[in-house]
Amino acid sequence: MSDYFWDNQIEYLRKTRGLYYNDDYLAFLVQSVWKLTRPVRVVDFGCGYGYLAALLMPLLPAGSSYTGIDAGVRLIEHGRELFKDAPFAAEFIVGDLTTLDIEGTFDLAVCHAFLLHMEDPRGMLRKMVDTLEDGGRIVCFEPHWIGNMANYHVEGHPLSEVVQLGVLQKLYEQDANRGGRDGNIGLKLPVYLGQLGVLDIDCRVSDKVNFLNPAGATVQAEALFRALKEEGIGSAPGEEQAYLANLTNRGVTEEEALRVYKAELLLSEQFNRESPLVYAPNMKITTGLVHRTSLDGFSQ
CATH class of the missing domain: 1.10.150.350 (DNA polymerase; domain 1)
Structure with missing residues (x-):
């Protein structure tokens, strides 16, 4: 067995993720709130086996691509197998996001129940922001x-x-x-993103009961x-x-x-x-837009 805790929790992750969101509400966010009408390059921090890929990628415009990064070798292997025939470009990378240098830039940076496990969540948010093109969007699905x-x-x-x-x-x-x-991080993220200079910050609650x-x-x-x-x-x-x-x-x-x-x-x-x-798991969904000029003067 792997020494990495989440490598040995695939069955738990698979069985419980369906408790958190209704598909129609996520479609509403993507199409009517975030208005993602053009193909986007997605990077998923702490992707696991690609849970967010399965939820979000079918809702995004054709031509969108997905990059998932996680420290779990078994999780990444499972994700590669699940998405090997996906109708979108999908790449899975094994890496410790606290130290990994991420190559390239993206239009959409996402994470799910990831920041609550970080000793320095603000630093990880900064890293997510730094992966984005000017005008890119960050979306964090985190608990309270x-x-x-x-x-x-x-x-x-x-x-x-x-x-x-x-x-x-x-x-x-x-x-x-x-x-x-910090299991209560979900309600803190709007503040943290504001402190990083992210604009148009919006926080919503999953409607799944x-x-x-x-x-x-x-x-x-x-x-x-x-x-x-x-x-x-x-x-x-x-x-x-x-x-x-x-x-x-x-x-x-x-x-x-x-x-x-x-x-x-x-x-x-x-x-x-x-x-x-x-x-009602009450998951918080926090998003904002990155404009490079707005980040000047904010702490690194």
């Missing part, structure tokens, strides 16, 4: 975890029973302050249930002392950690295929 956690409902249980929002908010902020991943209906069609409901479980909803928290030690080491009190543990344990015991559940 605490908003995500506030956006599901399990019938029969008030949210306060199964999600400890206050403790989780503290935990996410502690993680970010230590230089770890998942409804697990016990009376729904069996095949679709089973697939949604499996995806929700893969996403971690209703997963067993594991051995109590190890769980508590992990959270207290990350900056919450033992009492707070115990509340989170009990909430996750309750949800894991109550959530099953027959549980009516509504879940």
Whole structure:
């Protein structure tokens, strides 16, 4: 197995990505909001196996091309196999984006759930901006975890029973302050892009809301249930002392950690295929345009 974490998460990525977006909303953004009417050269930062390529490329004008970059060897191999017969030019590059020198320039720079894993997300945003031609567009699909956690409902249980929002908010902020991943980065990106001199900044929210209906069609409901479980909803928290030690080491009190543990344990015991559940991942989609003259004087 690969030592790179995401190389061993292909099945998780494949099963859960469908929770996040409706195809018609993305088509609306591409065609009616961003108005991408001419062929574009796309670069995808942290591309994985090409998830964004599968979503966006069919919506772009004919003649558009795609370049995906990721540190995962297995992910890139999988992407090359998936897109070997694609009706658009597709290139997949193995590389660590924190150090890789990217050749060429592009019209559209995108990323999906990538910046939250960066120790220096502002530096990576600058790198994305630097790959763009004058007039190019940057688009970042990133989460706002605490908003995500506030956006599901399990019938029969008030949210306060199964999600400890206050403790989780503290935990996410502690993680970010230590230089770890910032799961709340989605709502910060408009500010960060503005500080880089990007113009016409716009931030939207995915309209996807998942409804697990016990009376729904069996095949679709089973697939949604499996995806929700893969996403971690209703997963067993594991051995109590190890769980508590992990959270207290990350900056919450033992009492707070115990509340989170009990909430996750309750949800894991109550959530099953027959549980009516509504879940809105609430992904943020932030975009802006790069005009080289507007970047003068902004910090590198």
